[in-house]
Structures are given as C-alpha cells and as structure tokens.
Amino acid sequence: MRINRISGLLLSVIAFAAPGFAQETADSVAPEGASEGQVQALTDELIAALEAKTNGVPVQSENWMVAAANPLAVEAGAKILRAGGSAADAMVAVQVVLGLVEPQSSGLGGGAFLVWYDAATGQLTTLDGRETAPLDATPTLFQDENGEPLQFFDAVVGGLSVGTPGTPALLEEAHRRWGRSPWPGLFTDGIRLADDGFLVSPRLASLVANDAERLSRFPATAEYFLPEGEPLQQGQRLMNPAYADTLRALAEDGAAGFYGGQIASDIVRTVRSAPGNPGVLSGTDLALYQVIERDPVCAAYRTYEVCGMGPPSSGALTVGQILGMLNSYDLAAMGPESMETWRLIGEASRLAFADRGRYMADSDFVPMPTAGLVDPDYLAQRAELLNAEGALTDVAPGNPEFDHAMNWADDESLELPSTSHISIVDSYGNVLSMTTTIENGFGSRLMTNGFLLNNELTDFSFRTHRDGVPIANRLEPGKRPRSSMSPTIVMQDGAPVLAIGSPGGSRIIGYVAKSIIAWADWDMDVQQAISLPHLVNRFGTYDVEVDTAAEGYADALIEIGFEVNPRDLTSGLHAIEIGETLSGGADHRREGIALGE
Incomplete structure (x- = not known):
C-alpha cells in the first residue's frame, strides 16, 4: 500500500506537470508576460514541493508559506503571497480553487472554521463560518414516521441534509478584517481555471468512480461528474463555466452576490425540488446568515x-x-x-x-x-x-465544573471523513489555520451554479432524546451542528x-x-x-x-x-x-x- 501511495503521488506529479499544466501553473503565479524561463522555474518549484513530500522532507522558506490539498490551489495562494497579499487574501484564492479542483471536500456550498494570529496585535481570533439549520427544520427532520432515525445515506443524499452555506460569508469577513489585496483579484485564478479547464487529479477520478451511483441521481451533478454516463478520468481536462460565473458574481458583488439574487434562488430551488428527498432551506435562511467571532x-x-x-x-x-x-x-x-x-x-x-x-x-x-x-x-x-x-x-x-444543572x-x-485543511503564514507574520468542508464526500450530491451543496445537517444527532433526556447536539432551527x-x-x-x-x-x-x-x-x-x-x-x-x-x-x-x-x-x-x-x-x-x- 505504501508503494501504491507513492505511485499515486507520482501520477499526480505527472498529471499536474503534463502538457498544458506548466502554462496553467505559470499563469496562476506569474505576472502577464512571464518569460519561458520563469514558466520553467515555477513548474520546477511545484514539482520539487511534491518530491519533498514523497521523500518525507519538509519544505523550507524565509518569508511566507502555504500548505493545502491541491497544487493548483497552493499556487493560487502563492501568487497572492508573492505579490504582498496577506494570509487572509491567499486563503480566499486557495479556497475558491479548491472548490473547483477538489469539489468533493469543500467549496462555496459548505462551511469552515478559521483561526487567525494577528502579528500586529498579537491576538488570536476564531471565526465560525459553520452552516446553520434552516428555520423550517424540525428536531425530528431525520426520523421516519415511527420516530426512528433514518439510515445515514437516506438522509444525506438530496435536499433534506443541506444547511445554510457559510464559506462565502467567511471569505468576505476574513478579507474585510485582514485583507491587503483587492478583493476581485483573489478570484482570478479560480475563474481562469474554471473557464479554461484543469486536469482531473487521480484522487478526484477515483472518488467519482467510487460514488458514481449517488452522483448519478441528480441531472446537474451527473452531467458534470459523469459526462456521457461515464465517470471523469484522470488527466481529463474539465471545465466549469457555471462556477466561473459564480466566482465573477462574488468578485463583483461580494458575498451579497451569493446570499441574494439568482444564485440564492437557484440554491433554494435545487434544495426544495430535489427528487425523492427535498429539503427546507429558504431564501430567508440565506439572507440571515452571519459569521460569528468566538x-x-x-x-x-x-x-x-x-x-x-x-x-x-x-x-x-x-x-x-x-x-x-x-x-x-x-x-x-x-x-x-x-x-x-x-x-x-x-x-x-x-x-x-x-x-x-x-x-x-x-x-x-x-x-x-x-x-x-x-x-x-x-x-x-x-x-x-x-x-x-x-x-x-x-x-x-x-x-x-459547570454553572448549569441541565442533564444531557x-x-x-x-x-464521515471528507473536508480539507489550509495552513498559511504570510510575510507580515500573520498565521491562518482553516478547516473547510461540505461534510461527506460530494456533500448532498446536489449541484447548482457549478458547486456542490453540503450535507451538514447530518452532523446533528438524528435522535432528539435518549431515555427522556435531551441530546445537546439535536437539530434545532438556526443551530449549527457540532463538528x-x-x-x-x-x-x-x-x-x-x-x-x-x-x-x-x-x-x-x-x-x-x-x-x-x-x-x-x-x-x-x-x-x-x-x-x-x-x-x-x-x-x-x-x-x-x-x-x-x-x-x-x-x-x-x-x-x-x-x-x-x-x-x-x-x-x-x-x-x-x-x-x-x-x-x-x-x-x-x-x-x-x-x-x-
């Protein structure tokens, strides 16, 4: 298995360094008009980072660093840091690319938790961008007519499991507090990769093949991940113009372009009309969503x-x-x-x-x-x-010690495992640690406007009580599920x-x-x-x-x-x-x- 993992990583290197990827990488990091020498140097740098991981050697740097789950996303963040952006700026660029190239794990349709160290003040701040339960949700949402919990995937796949996404609001809030770069420019690489296409990685291809039956249940999802009825293949160039349009809306209008207007209407319609398992998310839920500092x-x-x-x-x-x-x-x-x-x-x-x-x-x-x-x-x-x-x-x-007498x-x-993690240190000494998710792999399997919607509500307890005693993590309207x-x-x-x-x-x-x-x-x-x-x-x-x-x-x-x-x-x-x-x-x-x- 160890040999297989290393082989898989080498296949990743080959896929990411294949013809076309060198130009993608260079474009995402270098300014316009980069020379051929610059393109080659940047590609060598990325391959060296992959080889360092394979050889069990840490990567060293003097000024800034970004570590995340996909080389294209890391390069998007590196471009921002190299140009003098903050860790918050780089995180936005990394996240929007992750949502494209690693869509099974995180994205605009999910939520995240962010921990920030501010070098100027010496303070730690944590931001809660976790999804919320819709106001129309009830504590028994995941119980059958006999009051028994649903089977897990019966609850996950479809609209019933979708909570109000928090990631777009978190991106905007982090940038408002700690950003140094212009907001629209943070979406450039994500838009370009979505429009021009990226090469499907070995991991994404394998996960699509393993989940093909669930991904096939909804037309928009099937069309994207199973073109002509077949799972995406490693090395296939995949374009997502709908996602590019969503990123353009965010770049131009901020989070308001997601939580209102056409995108919000499409999210609600997708959730509430999901065949066989419709959900209860509403436009009001989206309009009311707020990131919480804790x-x-x-x-x-x-x-x-x-x-x-x-x-x-x-x-x-x-x-x-x-x-x-x-x-x-x-x-x-x-x-x-x-x-x-x-x-x-x-x-x-x-x-x-x-x-x-x-x-x-x-x-x-x-x-x-x-x-x-x-x-x-x-x-x-x-x-x-x-x-x-x-x-x-x-x-x-x-x-x-507990100043409350309630019994739980x-x-x-x-x-279940999915999710993604981003660690960034910028040249100013700021430190960011953010874990981001749509919960289960491919979330609810519902797709709209180029991104998958979460199944975060299944992180609540399906039961509300045990032996007459309430469960703390039971579902309630507006509540955030334990993570x-x-x-x-x-x-x-x-x-x-x-x-x-x-x-x-x-x-x-x-x-x-x-x-x-x-x-x-x-x-x-x-x-x-x-x-x-x-x-x-x-x-x-x-x-x-x-x-x-x-x-x-x-x-x-x-x-x-x-x-x-x-x-x-x-x-x-x-x-x-x-x-x-x-x-x-x-x-x-x-x-x-x-x-x-």
Missing part, C-alpha cells in the same frame, strides 16, 4: 498553548483534553514505538470523546461547560483513570510556533493530537509528524493504519485489551512550523503540497 479555546501542553475553535466545533476542546490528560506523562521518554505510549494516547482519546458525546454542541443553543472541560485540575483528575494495567473496561463522561444524554451522530474540525495554532511565549489541521471526520481530532505529540515530544519535524502512521481510538476500537508500521502494533494492542481495526486512515494534514524560518509539511495520503519563498 473566543479561542486553548489548552496547556508542555510549554505550549494549543489553541483552536470552540463550540460548535468539538475540535479544540477534544484535542485539548487529550493533550491535557497526557501532560503529566513522559511521552518523550517512552517514544513512539512504546505500547504504553499508545495505550495512554488511546485511553485519553476515549475519555475525551466520552465528554464530547455528552456535552459538546452549539453553545448558542445549549449551555456548555467549555472552560471546565479544559481546566487543568479536571484533566488531571481524568488522567488518574489512565493509571491502569490494560484497556479500560468502562469509559464514561466526567463531571467538569450521549450523542450518536455520525461524521470535529480542528484548525489549530500552537503558541509558545505568546508567539505562534505551529499551524496545523486535517480533514477526516471525527478522526481529525486523533490525527491532529498525534501530530502535535510527535512534533512536541518526539522531536519530529512537521513532515515526519504528519507522515507518522496513524493509530486512532475514539470509542474503544483502535483504528490502525494498514500497510504501515502501525499495523504491526495490532497484536500488542489486542493483548492490552483493545479491539483493533486495520484500515485506511486518509488524513490530509497540512502544517507549518514557525521559527527563524518556516518549515512546511503536506500529507502523503493526499495530493497537497507546501510551498514558500
């Missing part, structure tokens, strides 16, 4: 503060809990090959996920013990449970030292926590930390990454008392270490790169 959640680990997005994300809280419980254990001395190391990490994760399932949801709708969950005294108390000989037989939520039942919502997205900035002595995040559903939390431990405790560089084989335990079963050294730990984990599930663990970690120089890493499990100067 307080960052930070947890102490060693000499660091690990900071990220608070509720409705469970990411920063759960990552913080895992690390906080491990703070008193000398993982550095144990090392990454010790079974005791993985017993402790796995059990800390199980305890954190128990709290996540009980307490974490949109804090605008339900009271949450946010501070109590990452209080060092509480985590030290929870860590005492780790002093056991083998795997814990019973894992239950704890009792963090445990959640049972699903959150595991964990965009993270690690601070030390008041300065950022690491930006990191990943896709992967609820396993995001384990991917990010493992990588921070590898970097902080085992003296690994960012590429080594990202590439380290995954072992993830959320609910008692230890997922171990197949065809890696992790799979060799299976017997020992079983002896300790864990159930073990060898499987693919397709993270998409993108990280930048910030020191005297910048050091970037991209996950070999996907197609992204890190690039800087």
Whole structure:
C-alpha cells in the first residue's frame, strides 16, 4: 500500500506537470508576460514541493508559506503571497480553487472554521463560518414516521441534509478584517481555471468512480461528474463555466452576490425540488446568515498553548483534553514505538470523546461547560483513570465544573471523513489555520451554479432524546451542528510556533493530537509528524493504519485489551512550523503540497 501511495503521488506529479499544466501553473503565479524561463522555474518549484513530500522532507522558506490539498490551489495562494497579499487574501484564492479542483471536500456550498494570529496585535481570533439549520427544520427532520432515525445515506443524499452555506460569508469577513489585496483579484485564478479547464487529479477520478451511483441521481451533478454516463478520468481536462460565473458574481458583488439574487434562488430551488428527498432551506435562511467571532479555546501542553475553535466545533476542546490528560506523562521518554505510549494516547482519546458525546454542541443553543472541560485540575483528575494495567473496561463522561444543572444524554451522530485543511503564514507574520468542508464526500450530491451543496445537517444527532433526556447536539432551527474540525495554532511565549489541521471526520481530532505529540515530544519535524502512521481510538476500537508500521502494533494492542481495526486512515494534514524560518509539511495520503519563498 505504501508503494501504491507513492505511485499515486507520482501520477499526480505527472498529471499536474503534463502538457498544458506548466502554462496553467505559470499563469496562476506569474505576472502577464512571464518569460519561458520563469514558466520553467515555477513548474520546477511545484514539482520539487511534491518530491519533498514523497521523500518525507519538509519544505523550507524565509518569508511566507502555504500548505493545502491541491497544487493548483497552493499556487493560487502563492501568487497572492508573492505579490504582498496577506494570509487572509491567499486563503480566499486557495479556497475558491479548491472548490473547483477538489469539489468533493469543500467549496462555496459548505462551511469552515478559521483561526487567525494577528502579528500586529498579537491576538488570536476564531471565526465560525459553520452552516446553520434552516428555520423550517424540525428536531425530528431525520426520523421516519415511527420516530426512528433514518439510515445515514437516506438522509444525506438530496435536499433534506443541506444547511445554510457559510464559506462565502467567511471569505468576505476574513478579507474585510485582514485583507491587503483587492478583493476581485483573489478570484482570478479560480475563474481562469474554471473557464479554461484543469486536469482531473487521480484522487478526484477515483472518488467519482467510487460514488458514481449517488452522483448519478441528480441531472446537474451527473452531467458534470459523469459526462456521457461515464465517470471523469484522470488527466481529463474539465471545465466549469457555471462556477466561473459564480466566482465573477462574488468578485463583483461580494458575498451579497451569493446570499441574494439568482444564485440564492437557484440554491433554494435545487434544495426544495430535489427528487425523492427535498429539503427546507429558504431564501430567508440565506439572507440571515452571519459569521460569528468566538473566543479561542486553548489548552496547556508542555510549554505550549494549543489553541483552536470552540463550540460548535468539538475540535479544540477534544484535542485539548487529550493533550491535557497526557501532560503529566513522559511521552518523550517512552517514544513512539512504546505500547504504553499508545495505550495512554488511546485511553485519553476515549475519555475525551466520552465528554464530547455528552456535552459538546452549539453553545448558542445549549449551555456548555467549555472552560471546565479544559481546566487543568479536571484533566488531571481524568488522567488518574489512565493509571491502569490494560484497556479500560468502562469509559464514561466526567463531571467538569459547570454553572448549569441541565442533564444531557450521549450523542450518536455520525461524521464521515471528507473536508480539507489550509495552513498559511504570510510575510507580515500573520498565521491562518482553516478547516473547510461540505461534510461527506460530494456533500448532498446536489449541484447548482457549478458547486456542490453540503450535507451538514447530518452532523446533528438524528435522535432528539435518549431515555427522556435531551441530546445537546439535536437539530434545532438556526443551530449549527457540532463538528470535529480542528484548525489549530500552537503558541509558545505568546508567539505562534505551529499551524496545523486535517480533514477526516471525527478522526481529525486523533490525527491532529498525534501530530502535535510527535512534533512536541518526539522531536519530529512537521513532515515526519504528519507522515507518522496513524493509530486512532475514539470509542474503544483502535483504528490502525494498514500497510504501515502501525499495523504491526495490532497484536500488542489486542493483548492490552483493545479491539483493533486495520484500515485506511486518509488524513490530509497540512502544517507549518514557525521559527527563524518556516518549515512546511503536506500529507502523503493526499495530493497537497507546501510551498514558500
């Protein structure tokens, strides 16, 4: 499998460097009139970044860096940074290209969480661009006539699962606060690539083929992903003029061009008329959507503060809990090959996920013990449970300090892997970490105006109560579903030292926590930390990454008392270490790169 992954990456290099791609790459980065020498140099630079990832070597730079899930998107951001733009400017360019070339994972029809370090003020800010439940949605939206939860994909595919998109509003808000470049120019590369076409990557072609049946259910989606009834092929040039027109509307009118007018009308019509599974999204929902600034959640680990997005994300809280419980254990001395190391990490994760399932949801709708969950005294108390000989037989939520007496039942919502992560450091010292999604791969499978719509409402619990006790993450009108997205900035002595995040559903939390431990405790560089084989335990079963050294730990984990599930663990970690120089890493499990100067 390792050989296959490397072969897949080399195929990506070939696809992206094929005839036509050199010109695409150069056009997206260089000013008009670039010489042939400039074109060749830029292409060599991009291929060097891909080779660095394949060889497990971090990319180094002096001034700025961007790491994201597709070379074309990274080059779009690099163009902005090279011209003096901010990390917020570059993020807009990266996101609009990702929505074109990696449409299964994120886009204008989805939502995102953004963590920002401002070099001028030294402040951390988090912006919540999560989708919201329509005002016409009811708590029993995903239950049948007998009050039983729908099967997951019966709820996902179609209009019923679509929440109000937040990404376009988030792009505009980030640019309003921290942008330096003119807004219209941030869409240039996305528009050009959509009009002229881009080469379908191996990953996109594979995912389309694997999901062909669901993609075929709706005519607009089928026409784009299954032309003439056949799945898109690797290396095929794909154009999306409808997406180009949507980007032009955003460039000219800002987010208002998305949340009102023809695009908004088309979104509503697509959702409400979806054959077999219509939804309830309305024009009012789109018109009312707002990005929310929230307080960052930070947890102490060693000499660091690990900071990220608070509720409705469970990411920063759960990552913080895992690390906080491990703070008193000398993982550095144990090392990454010790079974005791993985017993402790796995059990800390199980305890954190128990709290996540009980307490974490949109804090605008339900009271949450946010501070109590990452209080060092509480985590030290929870860590005492780790002093056991083998795997814990019973894992239950704890009792963090809570100024509210409401009782919550445990959640049972699903959150399947998809999503994308962007890490950027600009030449001014600003740092951005943003995780962005349409939830499940290809979202609701509904497409309009060149982009896919999310299925984010299925991140809510399908049940409203358990044994008469309400579930915190139940669906309510206007509410934002709980997420595991964990965009993270690690601070030390008041300065950022690491930006990191990943896709992967609820396993995001384990991917990010493992990588921070590898970097902080085992003296690994960012590429080594990202590439380290995954072992993830959320609910008692230890997922171990197949065809890696992790799979060799299976017997020992079983002896300790864990159930073990060898499987693919397709993270998409993108990280930048910030020191005297910048050091970037991209996950070999996907197609992204890190690039800087």
